[in-house]
Amino acid sequence: MTLTQQIAQFLASGIINGTIYALLGLGLVAIHSATRVVNVAQGEFAALGALLASTLVTRGMPLSLAAAVAVGVAAAVGGGVYRTAIRPARDAGPLTLLIITIALHLSLKGLLLLVWGTDPHSLRPFTAGPPLRIAAAVVTRQSLWVIAVTTVVLVVLYVFFTRTILGKSLRACAVNPTAARLMGIRVERMSALAWMIAGALGGLAGVLIAPLTLATYDMGLILGLKGFVGAVIAGMASYPWTVAACILFGVVESLGAGLISSNYRDGIAFGVLIAALLWRALAALRGGLIISEEAAQE
Amino acid sequence: MTTTRRLQLAATAVVAVLAVLPFAVAGRISLGIFVFIGLFSLIVIGLSLLAGHAGQVSLGQAAFYGLGAYIAAITTLRMGLAPWLALPLAVGGAALAAYLLGAPIFVLRGHFLVLGTLGLNVVMDVLVRNVQHLTGGPTGLTGIPPLSIGALVIVGDRAYYYLTWSFVLAALWVGRNLVCSRVGRALAAVRSSEVAAAAVGINAAFYKSRVFALSGALAGLAGALYVHYLSFVSPSPFAFNFSIDLLVMSVLGGIYHLPGAVAGAAIVTILREALRTIMPRVLGSGASAEYEIVVFGLLLAVVVIFSPAGVWPHLLAWLRLEPGRSSRWTQAASLAGMLPESPPPSPRAEPASVLRLEGLRKQFGGLLAVDNLSFEVPAGQIYAIIGPNGAGKTTVFNLISGLLRPTRGAVYLRGRKVSDLPAYETAALGVGRTFQTPKVFADLTVLENVMVGLHRLTTTSFTAAMFGLGAREDAQAAARAAGYLEAVGLLDRADVLAGALPFGALRLLEVARALAIRPVLLLLDEPASGLSSAERTEVVKLIRHIRDTGTTVVLVEHDVGLVMETADRVLVLNYGQRIAEGAPRLVRNDPRVIAAYLGEEAAS
Numbered sequence: 018m019t020l021t022q023q024i025a026q027f028l029a030s031g032i033i034n035g036t037i038y039a040l041l042g043l044g045l046v047a048i049h050s051a052t053r054v055v056n057v058a059q060g061e062f063a064a065l066g067a068l069l070a071s072t073l074v075t076r077g078m079p080l081s082l083a084a085a086v087a088v089g090v091a092a093a094v095g096g097g098v099y100r101t102a103i104r105p106a107r108d109a110g111p112l113t114l115l116i117i118t119i120a121l122h123l124s125l126k127g128l129l130l131l132v133w134g135t136d137p138h139s140l141r142p143f144t145a146g147p148p149l150r151i152a153a154a155v156v157t158r159q160s161l162w163v164i165a166v167t168t169v170v171l172v173v174l175y176v177f178f179t180r181t182i183l184g185k186s187l188r189a190c191a192v193n194p195t196a197a198r199l200m201g202i203r204v205e206r207m208s209a210l211a212w213m214i215a216g217a218l219g220g221l222a223g224v225l226i227a228p229l230t231l232a233t234y235d236m237g238l239i240l241g242l243k244g245f246v247g248a249v250i251a252g253m254a255s256y257p258w259t260v261a262a263c264i265l266f267g268v269v270e271s272l273g274a275g276l277i278s279s280n281y282r283d284g285i286a287f288g289v290l291i292a293a294l295l296w297r298a299l300a301a302l303r304g305g306l307i308i309s310e311e312a313a314q315e
Numbered sequence: 316m317t318t319t320r321r322l323q324l325a326a327t328a329v330v331a332v333l334a335v336l337p338f339a340v341a342g343r344i345s346l347g348i349f350v351f352i353g354l355f356s357l358i359v360i361g362l363s364l365l366a367g368h369a370g371q372v373s374l375g376q377a378a379f380y381g382l383g384a385y386i387a388a389i390t391t392l393r394m395g396l397a398p399w400l401a402l403p404l405a406v407g408g409a410a411l412a413a414y415l416l417g418a419p420i421f422v423l424r425g426h427f428l429v430l431g432t433l434g435l436n437v438v439m440d441v442l443v444r445n446v447q448h449l450t451g452g453p454t455g456l457t458g459i460p461p462l463s464i465g466a467l468v469i470v471g472d473r474a475y476y477y478l479t480w481s482f483v484l485a486a487l488w489v490g491r492n493l494v495c496s497r498v499g500r501a502l503a504a505v506r507s508s509e510v511a512a513a514a515v516g517i518n519a520a521f522y523k524s525r526v527f528a529l530s531g532a533l534a535g536l537a538g539a540l541y542v543h544y545l546s547f548v549s550p551s552p553f554a555f556n557f558s559i560d561l562l563v564m565s566v567l568g569g570i571y572h573l574p575g576a577v578a579g580a581a582i583v584t585i586l587r588e589a590l591r592t593i594m595p596r597v598l599g600s601g602a603s604a605e606y607e608i609v610v611f612g613l614l615l616a617v618v619v620i621f622s623p624a625g626v627w628p629h630l631l632a633w634l635r636l637e638p639g640r641s642s643r644w645t646q647a648a649s650l651a652g653m654l655p656e657s658p659p660p661s662p663r664a665e666p667a668s669v670l671r672l673e674g675l676r677k678q679f680g681g682l683l684a685v686d687n688l689s690f691e692v693p694a695g696q697i698y699a700i701i702g703p704n705g706a707g708k709t710t711v712f713n714l715i716s717g718l719l720r721p722t723r724g725a726v727y728l729r730g731r732k733v734s735d736l737p738a739y740e741t742a743a744l745g746v747g748r749t750f751q752t753p754k755v756f757a758d759l760t761v762l763e764n765v766m767v768g769l770h771r772l773t774t775t776s777f778t779a780a781m782f783g784l785g786a787r788e789d790a791q792a793a794a795r796a797a798g799y800l801e802a803v804g805l806l807d808r809a810d811v812l813a814g815a816l817p818f819g820a821l822r823l824l825e826v827a828r829a830l831a832i833r834p835v836l837l838l839l840d841e842p843a844s845g846l847s848s849a850e851r852t853e854v855v856k857l858i859r860h861i862r863d864t865g866t867t868v869v870l871v872e873h874d875v876g877l878v879m880e881t882a883d884r885v886l887v888l889n890y891g892q893r894i895a896e897g898a899p900r901l902v903r904n905d906p907r908v909i910a911a912y913l914g915e916e917a918a919s
Contacts, residue, residue, distance in 0.1 A: 055425075055426050055430070057429070102616070105620070106619075106620060109623060112370055112371075113623050115372055115426050116372060116619045117616065117619055117620065119372075119559070120613075120615040120616035122612070123611060123612020123613075123615065123616075124609070124612040124616055126609070127606070127608065127612055130609060131609070242430070242433060242434070249427065253425075280444070281441055283437045284437065284438045284440075284445075286434075287433075287435070287437040288438055290430065290431070290434040291416065291434050294419065294420050294423065294427055295419045297423055298420060298422040298423050299419065301422050301423055
């Protein structure tokens with residue numbers, strides 16, 4: 018393989034990985050903007066979706082139905098987690114909420130381990146057939162599914178957030194919960210919705226990626242963290258920029274791992290995360306001290 | 316017997332038990348587990364300081380532990396450095412790494428440290444496994460020399476037991492000093508309200524990054540002791556899972572009480588040993604290490620939901636050792652009045668205007684909150700800003716005090732441009748302020764709140780505070796703070812927690828705290844709203860007194876009667892624009908003002 022071909026290949030796989038990260042990053046942004054919680058357990062939704070879909074298909078369920086069930090269950094788990102663990106502690110302060118999501122990460126991972134064990138589970142690709150050749154890169158059919166499904170989801174989300182009352186209400190809660198409440202929006206319900214959306218997006222990411230890698234109970238943390246990288250670069254606020262940043266990050270990671278050494282793959286990923294945090298901090302310093310949320314709420 | 320006396324006895328008993336423990340358990344159980352509890356305690360003390368007092372969570376303490384371990388191992392083994400020299404290098408290296416990571420992340424506020432440190436774990440693990448010529452890769456390094464000083468070689472369980480636990484006691488002492496110091500009060504203030512802390516000149520990121528560096532140093536120390544104790548190092552003890560274990564120890568023990576760190580480390584370590592014997596029997600061998608983390612996850616969830624302060628407070632209650640409300644400062648406060656009150660900032664050298672705004676503009680998205688606003692506040696006056704709701708009054712205060720950056724224009728304090736400074740710097744230059752909704756530091760006492768106001772006028776550094784060197788200055792600060800409390804009539808409630816004060820007293824406390832920074836300019840945001848008429852009369856007297864002692868006052872107020880009574884000049888804002896300015900009497904009759912308040916019809 019020539020260097021050009023290699024680079025084309027890395028670019029393609031970077032874009033595909035970045036698309037998966039984007040689904041996780043969007044969920045993180047949805048939760049963070051609606052409930053100000055940094056959800057360390059985001060990747061567990063993906064692991065759940067992947068494992069559930071693979072088991073259902075193995076048991077004979079049609080793939081499309083299995084995927085839908087897996088995404089639905091992940092969404093329900095997202096909502097359930099909000100109701101049982103986050104909402105009761107919502108007045109306890111951000112530190113407690115953060116520790117709760119860490120506990121959730123461990124508990125959900127443990128639950129997955131109890132049900133599915135340590136063995137990897139596989140899911141067949143959505144459509145069978147040999148890989149396709151696009152430009153200089155060889156791309157599996159599943160990869161195209163990843164990109165196609167994510168594109169559809171992004172369009173749906175865009176319409177949801179900009180054209181529907183529910184979506185606009187959710188955005189209103191993110192900007193100013195107090196004002197939203199005064200306008201008659203049920204902030205609680207919107208928060209639960211944000212967690213459900215995050216669960217669904219995470220579950221979908223898992224279903225999409227399972228045929229490409231394998232599904233294991235502990236796949237969540239690294240996936241979720243990589244979603245974070247993009248979300249942090251985009252300031253944990255903007256949906257479109259999160260997608261762009263995640264895809265860019267996927268490409269950087271893939272090129273870095275490919276051209277340096279795949280042993281360093283996760284090291285590069287989190288080096289980028291730390292660099293992104295530093296970069297945001299420098300930007301914040303330049304822009305001056307921003308009045309914090311506690312004051313903006315008044 | 317008083318509780319204090321009993322606490323001292325209990326502490327002495329614990330130290331005595333620690334001292335004889337190696338002899339008591341000799342031949343029955345290995346002392347090794349107690350060495351490890353000590354090592355973990357060191358790390359968890361740092362983590363608890365960070366979480367309980369700086370309000371930040373780190374999931375990277377295992378990485379600093381590993382960093383300390385590998386620095387000690389590599390410098391002694393590969394570079395032939397003497398172990399007693401490697402120890403400070405390991406501590407310093409881990410502290411520096413924490414500082415360099417933390418300092419910029421804390422500028423971001425929020426909870427990004429947890430992500431940065433998580434990433435650090437992964438980076439550290441990847442590096443250690445791959446830079447094999449230095450670290451030995453996955454198999455690690457063996458034959459690391461034990462600690463030695465001259466001919467004295469420290470080897471064996473017992474030696475490391477005593478060494479480690481001496482460090483634990485020292486770390487507890489340092490942590491306690493820090494918490495009870497000027498720095499500790501500043502941290503408590505930041506935890507309570509970062510904005511109010513900035514308004515008295517506290518740079519939150521500065522202190523958070525130092526606490527994080529200290530936590531890194533303690534983890535690095537534990538790591539270095541670990542390698543010299545075992546003479547062996549490999550990557551696996553420093554992985555992400557161990558960072559989780561440490562967090563569980565910290566939360567379980569109780570992040571607000573440093574001795575809880577030791578309790579948490581002991582409980583988790585013993586529990587894990589127990590799980591390692593039980594789990595394989597129940598589940599069969601294989602993934603038992605993985606199930607362990609499930610148990611810890613559930614434990615963490617249960618503790619944080621049902622007892623967020625951990626087991627330590629329960630332990631104290633059970634032993635009837637709850638400390639009473641501290642009145643440490645009462646004695647110091649009784650000295651109030653004995654110190655000459657510092658003179659007000661010299662009015663003679665003042666330029667004619669203390670504050671000048673030039674073409675100030677602030678835009679929030681599509682909303683223009685302040686529009687091309689210019690005015691000057693003459694020295695030694697009471698200057699009132701009035702206007703209908705949403706006129707931009709509080710935004711003007713936030714712009715002057717540095718909490719917001721203007722979109723355009725500038726703010727000058729005594730001729731110096733301050734609108735590009737962070738809020739804590741503006742405060743340090745002498746801009747004091749209160750808030751529309753009082754922001755007091757609820758878990759500090761009334762007196763301590765005012766002592767926080769003295770932050771920039773006191774000097775005990777982070778390092779000095781660690782070693783308990785600020786006591787003298789603290790006593791003086793308490794006395795001065797008591798003077799300010801006396802001025803606002805709150806001295807009799809000096810030892811009450813600020814969170815327990817009634818609303819009117821909160822306003823007065825905020826004024827006392829703002830006065831403590833010795834402001835040249837005091838911004839009062841609706842000082843009379845929500846007060847009873849008696850309290851209102853007191854506030855009017857207080858505001859006049861403040862002006863008469865040389866501080867220029869700018870006040871935002873809805874109570875037009877109060878403004879007319881007290882103000883020397885009045886500025887009227889509407890939709891972020893200046894519509895009138897001048898002596899109260901003139902402004903009151905200005906048709907534009909009447910129109911803004913009562914509508915066009917009333918004006919004509």
